[in-house]
Amino acid sequence: MTVKNFLELVEIKAKIASVWPFLLGLIFVAFNFNHVNWDVIGVFFVAMFLFNMAVDINDNYQDYRHAGTQAERWKRETNIIGVQHLRMARVFGLMATFVVIAGALGLWLVWATGWPLLIMGVGCFLVGYLYAGGPRPLSGTPTGEFFAGFTMGYLITLITVYLNVYQRGGLSWSLAGRVLLASGIAVTAIAALLLANNICDAQEDLALNRRTIVYYLGKRGSLILFAAFYIVGYLALVGSVAVGDLPKWSLLALLSIPLVYRNVRAFFAVQVKKQTFILAVRNLAILAATTVLAEVIGLFFG
Secondary structure, three states: OOHHHHHHHOOHHHOHHHHHHHHHHHHHHHHHHOOOOHHHHHHHHHHHHHHHHHHHHHHHHHHHHHOOHHHHHHHHHOOHHHHOOOOHHHHHHHHHHHHHHHHHHHHHHHHHHOHHHHHHHHHHHHHHHHOOOOOOOHHHOOOHHHHHHHHHHHHHHHHHHHHHHHHHOOOOHHHHHHHHHHOHHHHHHHHHHHHHHHHHOHHHHHHOOOOOHHHHHHHHHHHHHHHHHHHHHHHHHHHHHHOOOOOHHHHHHHHHHHHHHHHHHHHHHOOOHHHHHHHHHHHHHHHHHHHHHHHHHHHHHO
């Protein structure tokens, strides 16, 4: 397996979807608690990154394994395992190695910080596996966008916050709600990314017997939901600033609206995987860069 094949197998270009919520959690803690536990947060970042790579490997592995004979062309021409003729045993071994290391680091963090992390961690592991594995993968149901957006956008942020406040009373329902609002823009942008992927793959998903939310809403309804995700995300950002959980400078991220709108409008016009799915990826990158930059500026200037 070459480095290029490895990076494609773990979908390295999509890693911003996990790093962004992690950074949002750090900023939330720094602004509200003025304290960061760099030792445990460093271990968590490694565990999170390894597990996220394992999840993406599993997505490719399970899709290739369960595609069936009716999707032989898709397996040969689209899935990285078939395109590059990767050995299934090697792919599985790599995935298992990442899971074991991430799990061991996670258990150490539970021992060091407390049982709430165990609950959140198990939830992440279950969604990570069930998204593409199990008898009915979440990625092939109408709930895929919700579970992925909630787990990556919110739970990663919440865990990051918890690891920095566990010595100060830990989590409360109030704090969890505040973190949800602060991470809302990441939750919705990640959900929008996955929805865009499902919109582009609508025909392929039918061939693979996957009934995503696009199957039920139709293309027009799915496009409206795609745009609505971004609106809700921006509103969540404004709301978090309004309640004082994010610095006022965070509103600079609203300057990204014209860029995001332009990409949404272009996606409304054409929904072709190789041509316009990149627009949703760009929106994720634009929102990640602008929110993190604006919030970091807020940390220094109040």
